Amino acid sequence: TVHTSLDVVDEKVSAMGKALVDQRELYLGLLYPTEDYKVYGYVTNSKVKFVMVVDSSNTALRDNEIRSMFRKLHNSYTDVMCNPFYNPGDRIHSRAFDNMVTSMMVQVC
């Protein structure tokens, strides 16, 4: 699921050059008939892609909630980047980042 959604993200980013100059990219894509997941994407200027997979049965999640979740993700990611113990490209080991993500997921479920 996640891999196909990455392809869609790339498609959108390249098509975007003419239209919007907005950073955000929120889309409701890849709703599979069998799996019932909604996938949201967000791409930063530094070409980092955040992909969020949400269960379709959770219809209470609104657009701006998703946006604020991506915002928080981006902010935490920036903090991780500035951490001297983090090498860009590695897996993120920061506990602060994990805590933030877990608290967001708990909130939603």
Add this chain to the structure above:
Amino acid sequence: MADEALFLLLHNEMVTGVYKSADQGEVENGRCITKLENMGFRVGQGLIERFTKDTARFKDELDIMKFICKDFWTTIFKKQIDNLRTNHQGIYVLQDNKFRLLTQMSAGKQYLDHAPKYLAFTCGLIRGGLSNLGIKSIVTAEVSAMPACKFQVMIQKI
């Protein structure tokens, strides 16, 4: 402003520190310059992540270079790049006529041979920033008369 002086003094100490802790062999074959450049690279990566957090998406390479010349430079050195030239084939020359890290050193040809040490970190800064924006490049600097200097950015097409 206090913060400006802080960065300048810290940077100068860093250069001195790297050279003091290196042995003779390293000084001669330029390893110190590489160390400083790599430091700048990592810092540039983190900085660009912070700076581009809230900006709109960049349209193309030229847009990115303009961002580096204006916002990036202003945030770090409190002024913009004075002149940006390009041959539209991947080579950009950024000219700063009053480079902040060199103004305290001299106003002409004195200490010219020491200038590269003080420019290595900034070259790394540019390279790191560009790399996180998806651009691979080689950045070099040259000084003919302080405190003006030119940074040359060569974009590598992968």
